[in-house]
Amino acid sequence: MAYMWKSIIEILILWIVIYHIMLFFEGTRAIQVLRGIIVLLLAFFLFQKLNFIVLDWLLTKLFGISVIAILIIFHPEIRQGLARLGQRHLFGANLREDELENILQEIGRAAENISKNKLGALIAIEKNTPLAPYIESGVLVDARVSSDLIEAVFTPNNPLHDGGLIVQHGRIIAAGCLFPLTQNQDLSRLFGTRHRAALGLSEETDAIIIIVSEERRDVSLVYRGRLHKDLSQEELVSEIKEAMKIESV
Amino acid sequence: MAKKKISIGYRVLHLFTYHPWLKFISLVLAMVVWLYIREEIARFNY
Numbered sequence: 058m059a060y061m062w063k064s065i066i067e068i069l070i071l072w073i074v075i076y077h078i079m080l081f082f083e084g085t086r087a088i089q090v091l092r093g094i095i096v097l098l099l100a101f102f103l104f105q106k107l108n109f110i111v112l113d114w115l116l117t118k119l120f121g122i123s124v125i126a127i128l129i130i131f132h133p134e135i136r137q138g139l140a141r142l143g144q145r146h147l148f149g150a151n152l153r154e155d156e157l158e159n160i161l162q163e164i165g166r167a168a169e170n171i172s173k174n175k176l177g178a179l180i181a182i183e184k185n186t187p188l189a190p191y192i193e194s195g196v197l198v199d200a201r202v203s204s205d206l207i208e209a210v211f212t213p214n215n216p217l218h219d220g221g222l223i224v225q226h227g228r229i230i231a232a233g234c235l236f237p238l239t240q241n242q243d244l245s246r247l248f249g250t251r252h253r254a255a256l257g258l259s260e261e262t263d264a265i266i267i268i269v270s271e272e273r274r275d276v277s278l279v280y281r282g283r284l285h286k287d288l289s290q291e292e293l294v295s296e297i298k299e300a301m302k303i304e305s306v
Numbered sequence: 307m308a309k310k311k312i313s314i315g316y317r318v319l320h321l322f323t324y325h326p327w328l329k330f331i332s333l334v335l336a337m338v339v340w341l342y343i344r345e346e347i348a349r350f351n352y
Contacts, residue, residue: 071336075335075336076328076332080328095331098335098338099338
């Protein structure tokens with residue numbers, strides 16, 4: 058009886074670990090590689106069960122080499138994962154509910170005004186994954202979140218207007234930041250560099266990204282590689298709140 | 307949000323609706339890995 062319970066606990070721990078590894082890679086390009094590895098693992102197990110000696114030998118050798126390959130392929134993700142270990146702070150972890158509401162309303166208002174003025178904007182809100190590498194690519198601001206400041210940053214001819222603005226711990230931490238472009242070839246040609254950068258960042262991090270399109274004058278939100286288009290100010294605020302609620306349960 | 311109050315009902319619902327397939331696949335994988343390791347241990351008599 059004790060052995061059975063120990064076995065169940067062991068499987069449960071393994072399940073949680075594997076689930077979190079898969080969750081970590083979900084929405085990134087690495088998930089496709091991970092899927093391939095899982096198929097190979099299942100095939101390996103099956104070949105062993107069926108006693109297919111040659112195929113079993115082949116896969117055993119392949120796994121030996123693949124350890125090095127995985128380290129090379131997943132190098133950025135492993136580094137990011139190690140940096141994330143133990144870091145469970147969320148945007149505004151020390152913020153009161155009314156402070157957070159105020160910040161979201163300011164962001165919503167700024168997006169609405171920028172859209173009305175036929176301008177473009179790209180705003181990223183840090184969640185769990187640190188955006189430090191992207192903050193370094195821009196100019197440090199470290200200011201209170203206000204719609205006026207956000208609108209000022211995205212005013213044309215402003216040195217910081219080209220690039221993304223990052224909100225961290227309830228403050229505008231940097232502007233003019235460079236985000237990675239998505240490699241998704243299926244993305245409609247209607248989407249410009251701003252949308253590609255937002256999707257690229259959301260594929261690599263769990264940041265919540267707001268885009269105001271200059272051409273179509275609409276406000277969109279990108280979270281975990283998914284694009285939510287044509288949002289009103291209220292819809293935008295509620296979508297951000299929803300994205301913030303989602304935790305890795 | 308860390309400080310945002312999330313009801314227990316929402317958490318339970320979230321447990322089943324958030325990535326259900328990922329949860330299922332990882333459970334299958336956990337069982338396969340556990341069975342494989344147990345067999346290996348038995349074979350080499352660790």
